Amino acid sequence: MAETETKNVTSRMRQRPIVRLGILLISHSILVSIICCTAGVLALLLLPVLAKNSYISENALMPGSASSMLSYQDVLEANKLVRDISSLSSKPSGVAIESRGIIAQYMSDLGAEVNYHKFHPHLNEFHPLHFFSSPGSEVIQDNFSCSLYGVNTVGIIRAPRGDGKEAIVLVTPYDSVRGGVGEALSLGIAYSVFSLLARVTWLAKDIIWLVADSQYGEYAPVTAWLRDYHTPVFGDLGSLNSEMCDNNNNIYKLKENSIQERNISYTFKRAGTMAAALVLKVAYTNEQFEDTLSIYAEASNGQMPNLDLINIVNYLAVHKQGLRVKVEKFWSLLESQWLRFLGEIFESLGKLAKSLNPDWKFGISPSDYVEGTATLASSLYYQALGVPTGCHGAFRDYQVDAITLEISPKVSFNNKDRRSDFLLLGGRLIEGVIRSVNNLLEKFHQSFFLYLLTSPGKFVSVGVYMIAFALIVAPLPVVAASLYADSNDLNTASKKDKKSSNSDELGASLKSWKWLNSAKRVFVVHLWGAIVSLLPYFISQIRDCTPTTNFLIWISLSMLILLILHQILGSPYFHVCELKPQEGEWALLKSVTISSLFIGLSLMSVINFATAEIGALLLVPISLMVHPLKHDIKARSLRSFSRVICNLVLGVISFPPATFILLKGVFEGFDGLNAGDFWNWVESLWAWNSATYLYIDAKCFDTTASEIRNL
Known part of the structure; x- marks a missing residue:
């Protein structure tokens, strides 16, 4: 048996x-x-070593297929806005009110729909049950002091060839109290593009320009505006109880400027579903030897925008505007000798593989390997950290592809002769990106959402890593x-005593x-x-x-x-x-x-x-x-x-x-x-x-x- x-x-x-x-x-x-x-x-x-060169998956994007329409006339108007904003820094008081009024008036003069958006700065707190939602997802009640509110300025251009169902968002953080020259230049670049888009006929998606009041941080105003954009809000800025606000309050004073801002609304306005968002910043460092563009893409909990969005920015910046594109990397790894030794080994293996079969393309130079590893480690770390690297992360919480573009000029901001060229360069870059996204008939979906960057032009897909x-x-x-x-x-083995078959079965x-x-x-x-x-x-x-x-x-x-x-x-x-x-x-x-x-x-x-x-x-x-x-x-x-x-x-x-x-x-x-x-x-x-x-x-x-x- x-x-x-x-x-x-x-x-x-x-x-x-x-x-x-x-x-x-x-x-x-x-x-x-x-x-x-x-x-x-x-x-x-x-x-x-296995990283692939980036490419545009969506043919409809067609980056750089059309000549830029941004002219020096748009740059002259943008320079005027920069001067008006910069001149307010010398005034001791009322800067926040006047700067918002100037920006809104410039928007209104272009024929855009302008409105103010009030928000309360949300302080990040520990929420044990909210770990997989956005940090600012709670609804803020209007029972706070008016002096703690910030005010965003929003302008909307309705697309002449669109149906109002889609929109592209351009964000420029601006500290209305302590704003510097860099923030003023970012406003100038955005305004030059905004003035161009206000008169073109090929625009098929609405354009939203959000001037985020960053006096409480860059993330809070964007998060608050997105929350109200996607959540119906009953009431407007004018409904704020006047008993809560004294005459020195910034929000209350906005209502008093009704003559100057007669075309500006206090009711929250919306456009269509957001196809993409760009956050524009200007920074200056003394170590720059050329105009550079830094791209920040990581959002909360490792979310990344569609790779096509980064690819079109990289293509236009390098091949059209001559910018040097950078992404974050661990600089300490660039001096690592053991990484260089590994790079030399992989280079030797690549040469051996190529000698056996010329079609085998394996191996890179040691310097490229070290730099790629430093960038890969940074990309892996910031995705694993789960903390957004910029206010673009607020858009990913609503499944909107967004990145932050930080442009750094090689010359000082005080060089007025170079300022116009810099505004033109930055404006044409943003114009090209918006024009590519405007060509899309649907949301980004062709390229990768899970990837690691080894350089601005190389990536490792999820199928590899x-x-x-x-x-x-x-x-x-x-x-x-x-x-x-x-x-x-x-x-x-340790069990020695076996009394009967029944006890053995029970023991088993x-x-x-x-x-x-x-x-x-x-x-x-x-x-x-x-x-x-x-x-x-x-x-x-x-x-x-x-x-x-x-x-x-x-x-x-x-x-x-x-x-x-x-x-x-x-x-x-x-x-x-x-x-x-x-x-x-x-x-x-x-x-x-x-x-x-x-x-x-x-x-x-x-x-x-x-x-x-x-x-x-x-x-x-x-x-x-x-x-x-x-x-x-x-x-x-x-x-x-x-x-x-x-x-x-x-x-x-x-x-x-x-x-x-x-x-x-x-x-x-x-x-x-x-x-x-x-x-x-x-x-x-x-x-x-x-x-x-x-x-x-x-x-x-x-x-x-x-x-x-x-x-």
Whole structure:
């Protein structure tokens, strides 16, 4: 009978090759882990080499196909606006009111529909249930002091060939109280384009020019305007209760200028669905040797605009206006010698591959590899961070493709002869981008939304960089299954007394449910991580506390809560102190921990792939290498001693504050580092509702605690 059952099992196994493959991988889990992790890291280092040149996927965009229509006459009018705005800086009071009035009047003279938009500056606060929404998504009530309100100035040009269903947004942040020459020049560039678009006949989409009142920051006015744009608001600026506003209030004074601003409305006006948005800024640095354009694209939780939008800006800036385009990079990596050494190796491999087959294009120069790696690391970091790199991030929360363009001239702002040429250059760039977007018959969809930049003209798509992530996390389920099988084998071998067949069956049944005990311990740690993630909200309510003090309070309360959970729900750590510990229990516990890590990384890859990529790179090797210290100490061998040292080092590195301090010290130097820096960094994450904050607390802290428990 037993032989017949064995034959049946054998025949079924032969009919299922996938099962035999799974058993083969599980039986060689150590070799599989080494190969997959090594291949994953290598694939990550190869990404700059595998980057492709960017291209325009949507043929309808046709960037640069038409000659620019922006003339010096438009620039002269823009220069006049710049002078009028700049002259207000010498006046001690009333600058905010007069500057808004001047901008609105210039818009109105072009025939645009102009309106003021009041908003209350929203302070970013901790909202545990709002991590996957925009930071300013709450509806602000009108029960605040009028003096705390800001006022945006909005102008709308109705497209002569459009039906009012689509619009393009141009944003220029302007501090109405402390505005500088750079902000005045950005207004001048926007006005030159706005004046041109007010009289062209080919415009098919409405144009919205938003002058965002950035005295409370650049993000708040854009977020408030977008919220009101997409949410019906009953009432207008004129309905503000006059009893709340004295005669010195900025908003109240706007109503008094009705003669000068008779064509300006106080009712919120809308255009069509937003096809794209451009945020324009002008900055000057003394280190510039040529006119440069910096592109900022990262939005909240790793969201990126369609790559076609960046591609048309890069194409027009380089090939039409002669600008040097830049994207963010980690400058400290540019001096890295080991990256240059890797670049030389890849260059040699590329030459070897080309000698074997001329069609194989592999390898780049060492300098290009180093620069591509620095840019790739920056792109990966800012996407993983989940914090927008500019106010364009507010548009991505409403699924509108938007980027920030920061133009830096090579000469001083005070050079009046060069100012007209600079305004013309910037205006023609914005005109070309708007003209391309105006050609679209539908929203951006042809190109990529998930990508990493290695330069302004090169990118790595998700289909390429997900290979590295898949290789790194692939050993997790294999090792988890192997540890589960090993724990069962150890428990079976340690069981010597077998009284009857019924007791054997009962023992096997109970043994199959032993993973629940390990799952309970892992659940306790995750519950602790969830509580730890809520603590900063209450700690931040304590007044007059330094960041270092807040951090120490956070750590102390976390340890106290851990002890309380230990007393209430049972120890998730001190199972090694039980009177009769079972040999396979640590393996089963590690199996459940690794399974939990695999599920967490997989879920995070859906929310923010860059965060999952960095998390896998840091946590997977640590989780796979951890081993109980008591076993290694008893062994007293060179191998066990080396593993003890390795596990202790990895346990410290896996602790989030230690990881942060080490990485910051490597990139920025260790001078002036303190524990408060980690609190400030984490505070910025939860203030922006970044999902990375939850990931750090719920996964990194839990994984660290779980590894300590396994130790």
